[in-house]
Amino acid sequence: MGQKNGLLSFALASTLGLSSLSASADIVIGVAGPHTGAYAAFGEQLWKGAEKAADDINKSGGINGEKIALIKADDACEPKQAVAVANRLIDSDNVDLVIGHFCSSSSIPASRIYDEAGVVMITPASTNPKLTEQGLSGVFRICGRDDQQGQVAADYMLNTLKSKKIAVIHDKDTYGQGLADATKFHLNSKGVKEVIYEGLTRGEKDFNALVTKIRYSGADTVYFGGLHSEAGPLLRQMREQGVKADFISGDGIVTDDFLKTAGGVKFAQGTMMTFGADPRQIPDGKEVVNEFKSSGYEPEGYTLYSYAALQTLAAAVKATKGIDSIKISSWLKGNQVPTVLGVKAFDSKGDLKVSDYVMYQWGEDGKYKQISGL
Amino acid sequence: MDFSIFLQQLINGLALGSVYGLIAIGYTMVYGIIGMINFAHGDVYMISAYVTAIVIALLTFFGFESFPLILLATLIFTLLINCTYGWCIERLAYRPLRQSTRLAPLISAIGVSLVLQNYVQLSQGARHQGVPTLFSGTVRIDIAHSFIQVSYTQLLIIIVALTGMLALTWLIHKTRLGRECRATQQDRKMATLLGINTDRVISTVFVIGAAMAALAGTLVTLNYGTFDFYIGFIIGIKAFTAAVLGGIGSLPGAMLGGILLGMSESLFSGLVNTDYKDVFAFSLLVFIMIFRPSGLLGRPAVEKV
Numbered sequence: 001m002g003q004k005n006g007l008l009s010f011a012l013a014s015t016l017g018l019s020s021l022s023a024s025a026d027i028v029i030g031v032a033g034p035h036t037g038a039y040a041a042f043g044e045q046l047w048k049g050a051e052k053a054a055d056d057i058n059k060s061g062g063i064n065g066e067k068i069a070l071i072k073a074d075d076a077c078e079p080k081q082a083v084a085v086a087n088r089l090i091d092s093d094n095v096d097l098v099i100g101h102f103c104s105s106s107s108i109p110a111s112r113i114y115d116e117a118g119v120v121m122i123t124p125a126s127t128n129p130k131l132t133e134q135g136l137s138g139v140f141r142i143c144g145r146d147d148q149q150g151q152v153a154a155d156y157m158l159n160t161l162k163s164k165k166i167a168v169i170h171d172k173d174t175y176g177q178g179l180a181d182a183t184k185f186h187l188n189s190k191g192v193k194e195v196i197y198e199g200l201t202r203g204e205k206d207f208n209a210l211v212t213k214i215r216y217s218g219a220d221t222v223y224f225g226g227l228h229s230e231a232g233p234l235l236r237q238m239r240e241q242g243v244k245a246d247f248i249s250g251d252g253i254v255t256d257d258f259l260k261t262a263g264g265v266k267f268a269q270g271t272m273m274t275f276g277a278d279p280r281q282i283p284d285g286k287e288v289v290n291e292f293k294s295s296g297y298e299p300e301g302y303t304l305y306s307y308a309a310l311q312t313l314a315a316a317v318k319a320t321k322g323i324d325s326i327k328i329s330s331w332l333k334g335n336q337v338p339t340v341l342g343v344k345a346f347d348s349k350g351d352l353k354v355s356d357y358v359m360y361q362w363g364e365d366g367k368y369k370q371i372s373g374l
Numbered sequence: 375m376d377f378s379i380f381l382q383q384l385i386n387g388l389a390l391g392s393v394y395g396l397i398a399i400g401y402t403m404v405y406g407i408i409g410m411i412n413f414a415h416g417d418v419y420m421i422s423a424y425v426t427a428i429v430i431a432l433l434t435f436f437g438f439e440s441f442p443l444i445l446l447a448t449l450i451f452t453l454l455i456n457c458t459y460g461w462c463i464e465r466l467a468y469r470p471l472r473q474s475t476r477l478a479p480l481i482s483a484i485g486v487s488l489v490l491q492n493y494v495q496l497s498q499g500a501r502h503q504g505v506p507t508l509f510s511g512t513v514r515i516d517i518a519h520s521f522i523q524v525s526y527t528q529l530l531i532i533i534v535a536l537t538g539m540l541a542l543t544w545l546i547h548k549t550r551l552g553r554e555c556r557a558t559q560q561d562r563k564m565a566t567l568l569g570i571n572t573d574r575v576i577s578t579v580f581v582i583g584a585a586m587a588a589l590a591g592t593l594v595t596l597n598y599g600t601f602d603f604y605i606g607f608i609i610g611i612k613a614f615t616a617a618v619l620g621g622i623g624s625l626p627g628a629m630l631g632g633i634l635l636g637m638s639e640s641l642f643s644g645l646v647n648t649d650y651k652d653v654f655a656f657s658l659l660v661f662i663m664i665f666r667p668s669g670l671l672g673r674p675a676v677e678k679v
Contacts, residue, residue: 036495036500037500037604038500038501038502038602038604040499040500040501041501041502172649198647198648198649199648199649200648201608201651201652203604203605203607203608204608205594205598205600205601205605206386206390206598208386208389208390208640209383209386209387209390209639209640209641209643209644209648209651210643210644210648212379212382212383212386212644213379213643213644213648216376216379216520228502229502229600229602232502232504232600233598233599233600236598236599236600237598240510240512240525241512241523241525242512242523257501257502259504260501260502260503260504260600261502261504261600262600263504263506263507263599263600264504264506264507266507
């Protein structure tokens with residue numbers, strides 16, 4: 001019995017300790033994304049970026065004298081879990097602002113919960129157009145939209161690669177299919193009809209049947225809307241079956257894990273993808289990039305987007321002198337924010353006024369390089 | 375319709391189906407002997423993928439390069455580790471519940487599945503892992519104006535699956551151990567009365583199931599080269615479906631069910647539409663269940679009076 005009491009008081013003490021910790025920090029920001037699960041590589045990018053930004057702001061005195069505290073919220077890129085963690089952030093963690101989520105299929109249901117609670121969210125990575133088309137006032141994104149991304153991919157395939165027969169494949173998820181649909185829409189509007197339009201199943205590894213179909217369709221370009229976990233095996237099985245078609249995807253494969261899932265550089269090289277102009281090349285972020293690198297972390301993919309998301313929120317809180325969501329939203333929609341990604345401005349939906357998708361290519365050295373828009 | 379596409383899809387389906395079949399054996403044998411569905415089986419398969427990658431990494435680190443040697447060493451080592459897992463899982467999670475209600479071991483099976491997934495996720499990380507390609511190349515056969523091809527790894531999968539299956543059939547039908555298994559399956563109480571250590575037989579069945587999952591895990595890892603801690607789930611569901619399709623409790627049924635499922639997925643995906651291949655495969659299952667409730671090769675359950 002004594003031991004039980006001891007445990008209980010320990011548990012009590014630790015909760016007390018936690019709450020006093022968050023009480024000493026005045027602005028609590030939730031960082032929601034896939035911190036575990038198959039897409040944890042992206043969750044890490046979001047966390048590293050936000051963590052560094054919070055550190056930097058706190059070191060220089062915080063926002064209006066108040067410190068930022070971050071809370072990690074794990075949605076594993078599953079819509080159901082996203083709703084659960086969103087509720088947790090609101091109800092028990094009492095967050096003031098949210099950075100996240102990563103997958104569009106998580107961001108969309110979670111955004112409604114934040115909206116009801118009057119909490120502003122800004123996603124560094126969810127690109128599905130529906131997110132900001134819901135008419136919620138406190139939803140922002142600091143990345144482009146899939147309809148813009150699809151247009152860049154479609155133009156590149158038609159104008160630069162001169163593709164004649166294009167196969168469009170997706171993973172039946174909100175992000176993947178949304179991106180594939182956007183690309184297909186732009187291809188069709190230029191009068192090009194895709195030879196295959198099909199969805200594979202997330203989590204499977206054998207796409208040989210689909211690859212055989214691609215082989216017999218004679219496609220010279222394969223566009224894939226989805227993440228690296230399926231893009232890798234699909235690409236590898238294409239090459240193993242001798243399909244030499246160009247492989248193009250979106251920002252779902254912007255991670256070194258793509259090389260692993262594709263079975264190495266041998267298969268991955270030559271793969272193209274659309275992504276925002278390399279944030280590591282933007283002069284405004286040079287100092288932060290160097291600090292990241294000297295701490296032994298390569299700020300790849302969405303790391304700097306997450307950093308910029310926190311900077312954006314901090315700027316709005318500073319200007320409105322509070323965390324009132326209506327004030328923050330309207331300030332963000334009317335002002336420009338300097339970030340590591342350059343100066344950003346939002347339109348009335350919460351999208352960026354200017355997005356800058358360009359084409360990248362994976363090289364023989366296992367790194368990706370910008371190949372268009374230079 | 376081009377005949378070569380059809381043939382190529384049959385080959386794709388055969389390779390995929392052999393893998394389903396190998397894993398389905400684990401479900402079907404355990405069900406046959408204790409009437410319980412071992413939901414942790416898919417995760418035992420997942421463990422073997424990790425062990426395969428670790429062994430390959432070690433061997434290449436120490437400078438071994440010959441593929442047959444690596445394959446053999448990996449298979450043996452993975453089999454050993456996986457059999458240990460199978461045995462321990464039975465011992466820790468199922469045997470203590472042997473005398474309780476039928477639902478209890480089912481729940482503990484789900485528990486073991488979660489424990490294995492999380493344990494691998496925490497110890498190995500959640501990211502996707504990969505192994506380098508060790509073995510490549512294809513056999514091409516020209517047909518008229520086109521060609522069909524089988525990669526060496528696909529051939530290897532089909533051959534190893536069939537060999538494993540034959541060895542297992544021999545084991546069950548010709549050896550003393552097999553006789554004990556069959557006796558336990560038919561009537562456990564009677565088998566005990568006749569001096570068979572049924573607890574040991576049940577452990578053996580779990581070990582055999584794990585061994586087949588290890589074969590599948592090694593082959594699949596070599597073929598697709600990528601895996602994560604979650605791969606056991608989807609393939610486990612498919613293999614379970616294959617076991618039900620072939621008649622749960624029947625060994626040849628598991629293999630037949632696996633190949634049938636693989637081929638129907640592959641043909642539907644290749645000739646009609648990939649989006650709905652699972653819908654088609656499961657509709658097929660429902661259809662077969664309506665007309666043959668105990669599966670293709672399953673024996674109808676006899677009411678024991």
